[in-house]
Amino acid sequence: MDLELENKIAIVTGASRGIGKAIARELAVCGSDVVVCARNAEDLELTAREVSEETGRQVVPITADTTSTPQVESMVAQAAQRFGKIDILVNNAAAPGGIARGPLETISDDDMLDDLNTKVVGYLRCARAVAPHMIQNGWGRIINIGGLSARNSSGSNVSAGVRNSGLVNLTKYLAQELGPSGITVNLIHPGATRTERSGPAYEEQARREGITVEQVEARVAANNATKRIVDASELAYVVAFFASPRSIAISGEAIAAGGGAGTAVHH
Numbered sequence: 312m313d314l315e316l317e318n319k320i321a322i323v324t325g326a327s328r329g330i331g332k333a334i335a336r337e338l339a340v341c342g343s344d345v346v347v348c349a350r351n352a353e354d355l356e357l358t359a360r361e362v363s364e365e366t367g368r369q370v371v372p373i374t375a376d377t378t379s380t381p382q383v384e385s386m387v388a389q390a391a392q393r394f395g396k397i398d399i400l401v402n403n404a405a406a407p408g409g410i411a412r413g414p415l416e417t418i419s420d421d422d423m424l425d426d427l428n429t430k431v432v433g434y435l436r437c438a439r440a441v442a443p444h445m446i447q448n449g450w451g452r453i454i455n456i457g458g459l460s461a462r463n464s465s466g467s468n469v470s471a472g473v474r475n476s477g478l479v480n481l482t483k484y485l486a487q488e489l490g491p492s493g494i495t496v497n498l499i500h501p502g503a504t505r506t507e508r509s510g511p512a513y514e515e516q517a518r519r520e521g522i523t524v525e526q527v528e529a530r531v532a533a534n535n536a537t538k539r540i541v542d543a544s545e546l547a548y549v550v551a552f553f554a555s556p557r558s559i560a561i562s563g564e565a566i567a568a569g570g571g572a573g574t575a576v577h578h
């Protein structure tokens with residue numbers, strides 16, 4: 312299937328590393344030019360150069376903190392000026408796993424609010440800033456990256472679940488609001504996903520528990536129906552489909568891309 316992503320213009324937030332970088336790379340491989348966004352300029356420039364050299368597409372680094380409305384608006388304005396349109400937004404910037412953790416008496420209001428500000432309000436800020444450009448073109452794709460903690464209480468990790476659940480409603484709202492203008496909005500929930508952070512994290516966990524890295528990985532994979540850990544590049548394939556004109560049949564949905572993690576069914 313041709314995903315028809317040739318010469319589309321995409322913005323991917325949180326794209327200097329991890330899942331966002333893998334998504335930026337896949338969209339570029341599919342023929343899109345990509346604006347990559349994150350806070351740290353040095354990391355972002357390195358990533359942009361690497362992905363551009365690898366794919367032959369324009370990959371433009373624009374720094375912005377998605378907790379700042381003026382910075383988001385400036386980033387989107389620069390992207391629109393550079394390319395003349397914006398077709399695709401991938402909202403991904405956030406601290407994986409959330410930052411407000413229990414036990415209850417130690418959860419700080421500031422951590423809770425910071426996390427919601429980055430992941431829920433941050434995604435809203437970016438959607439609001441790109442919407443006029445997509446409406447003008449009568450076409451757009453917004454893909455929000457959530458997390459499977461939206462569907463399970465993740466124990467002590469309270470803000471991760473609260474923010475990812477919040478994105479379910481935000482996604483549906485945006486889909487209804489923007490659908491008449493040819494824009495679809497969907498939410499992808501990764502499970503535990505392999506990124507460049509995973510190797511060192513698994514090694515550290517293995518050291519702490521006196522077990523092997525293979526045992527740590529097997530334990531992570533055991534929760535998945537496929538008994539393997541999803542790689543960021545595989546998550547990016549899912550996002551590329553939702554970024555494509557071919558995904559027109561789906562909007563306002565939350566889709567798990569965690570290798571069949573967990574046992575719950577969702578109607």
Ligand SMILES: NC(=O)c1ccc[n+]([C@@H]2O[C@H](COP(=O)([O-])OP(=O)(O)OC[C@H]3O[C@@H](n4cnc5c(N)ncnc54)[C@H](OP(=O)(O)O)[C@@H]3O)[C@@H](O)[C@H]2O)c1
Pocket residue numbers: 324325326327328329330331348349350351352354375376377378403404405406407408409429456457458459500501502503504505506508
């Ligand atoms: N990895 C997983 O297993 C997993 C599982 C479920 C869900 N997720 C979700 O997937 C997304 C990406 O996770 P990841 O593991 O790839 O994270 P990561 O490796 O830590 O990368 C996060 C990216 O977001 C950027 N960022 C963070 N806060 C930002 C802000 N306020 N403004 C702009 N950029 C910001 C970071 O760059 P700077 O620090 O330079 O800004 C970086 O580029 C997150 O939404 C996470 O919750 C991940």
